[in-house]
Amino acid sequence: MPRNFDNDPPLPFPILIGDIGGTNARFSILVDVYAEPREFPIVQTAAFKTIDDAIQQSVLDKTSIQPRSAILAIAGPINGDEIPLTNCHWVVRPRHMIANLGLEDVLVVNDFEAQALAIASLADEHREQIGSAADTLLASRVVLGPGTGLGVAGLVHAQHTWFPVPGEGGHVDIGPRTERDFEIFPHLDKIEDRVSAEEVLSGRGLLNIYHAVCKADGKKPKLKTPADVSTAALSGDDDLAVEAVSLFATYLGRVAGDVALIFMARGGVYLSGGISQKIIPALHKPEFRAAFEDKAPHTQLMRSIPTYVVTHPLAALAGLAAYARTPSSFGLATEGRRWRH
Numbered sequence: 381m382p383r384n385f386d387n388d389p390p391l392p393f394p395i396l397i398g399d400i401g402g403t404n405a406r407f408s409i410l411v412d413v414y415a416e417p418r419e420f421p422i423v424q425t426a427a428f429k430t431i432d433d434a435i436q437q438s439v440l441d442k443t444s445i446q447p448r449s450a451i452l453a454i455a456g457p458i459n460g461d462e463i464p465l466t467n468c469h470w471v472v473r474p475r476h477m478i479a480n481l482g483l484e485d486v487l488v489v490n491d492f493e494a495q496a497l498a499i500a501s502l503a504d505e506h507r508e509q510i511g512s513a514a515d516t517l518l519a520s521r522v523v524l525g526p527g528t529g530l531g532v533a534g535l536v537h538a539q540h541t542w543f544p545v546p547g548e549g550g551h552v553d554i555g556p557r558t559e560r561d562f563e564i565f566p567h568l569d570k571i572e573d574r575v576s577a578e579e580v581l582s583g584r585g586l587l588n589i590y591h592a593v594c595k596a597d598g599k600k601p602k603l604k605t606p607a608d609v610s611t612a613a614l615s616g617d618d619d620l621a622v623e624a625v626s627l628f629a630t631y632l633g634r635v636a637g638d639v640a641l642i643f644m645a646r647g648g649v650y651l652s653g654g655i656s657q658k659i660i661p662a663l664h665k666p667e668f669r670a671a672f673e674d675k676a677p678h679t680q681l682m683r684s685i686p687t688y689v690v691t692h693p694l695a696a697l698a699g700l701a702a703y704a705r706t707p708s709s710f711g712l713a714t715e716g717r718r719w720r721h
């Protein structure tokens with residue numbers, strides 16, 4: 381039987397749900413356990429001085445529903461009563477929110493924990509399969525999201541319960557493997573002399589690979605942004621961009637395979653973040669799955685693990701809503717991250 385591991389009472393409805401990124405913040409309200417979440421237009425974090433202003437003006441002023449509690453996913457570590465966000469000037473102050481926004485109960489979680497909650501129950505229409513491995517097992521899963529950075533989380537399935545495991549998996553090392561890698565890697569930008577996964581598997585990472593390919597071939601880089609590189613690659617207009625995206629897919633497969641091995645993620649690997657959805661045709665080419673499966677002595681195991689791109693436009697919100705509805709299905713740790721009136 382599912383059980384509530386820390387004996388916390390569920391958050392009281394209506395529940396305000398928020399996914400706060402570096403650039404955008406997305407909010408919805410879950411009125412009760414059965415209703416579909418009521419969504420609000422996405423807001424730019426730069427347009428509001430504080431998160432409380434954003435919630436007041438873009439949510440509370442637009443509805444007669446007064447949320448009693450809130451669950452917020454943020455990019456950054458959650459320590460203490462003042463939580464600064466990574467890549468954004470907002471500071472989350474749950475005690476202020478309780479005092480100023482009429483809330484009784486505020487829970488703050490990590491953004492990739494929310495992605496992990498989401499992949500527990502994504503419908504087929506909200507995921508695109510890469511490769512053909514069958515989705516037959518209710519077993520642990522992992523999510524990797526290349527975007528501004530590289531977020532990674534596990535979703536361990538045990539005791540009929542999903543346990544999200546956020547971590548800093550985006551900062552693992554990645555090394556050269558093929559002959560071409562050995563030509564490219566010396567030209568990659570490094571962080572303190574090492575190539576971390578995020579240095580290649582993020583927006584700036586894609587640009588990093590593109591520049592390294594140009595340098596390795598003695599060519600002058602013409603493309604300026606990660607979107608320029610993926611667009612030129614998908615249209616086939618620029619050979620250097622085509623190779624950069626092909627290497628991106630290879631490195632993503634390599635790291636995704638490593639994370640799958642660590643978590644024994646027989647239940648599947650999910651790709652989220654701003655970039656995966658934009659390069660789906662490149663992920664369907666052989667490189668991604670080939671690198672993913674290339675894990676001797678576990679090639680057979682890797683062939684059996686399904687891989688997906690998350691296509692849900694608001695996956696983190698959906699994950700938080702799933703938790704808010706049935707917290708007992710999830711072993712979400714709330715110690716030090718929940719504030720009550």
Ligand SMILES: Nc1ncnc2c1ncn2[C@@H]1O[C@H](COP(=O)(O)OP(=O)(O)OP(=O)(O)O)[C@@H](O)[C@H]1O
Nearest residue numbers: 401402403404527528583584606607610653654658
């Ligand atoms: N078409 C594209 N191809 C490749 N990279 C892209 C494309 N569009 C955006 N990017 C890159 O994706 C990154 C942004 O990713 P993402 O949207 O996941 O960011 P985020 O910080 O999580 O966003 P948010 O603040 O909205 O939560 C940036 O580095 C951007 O340059």
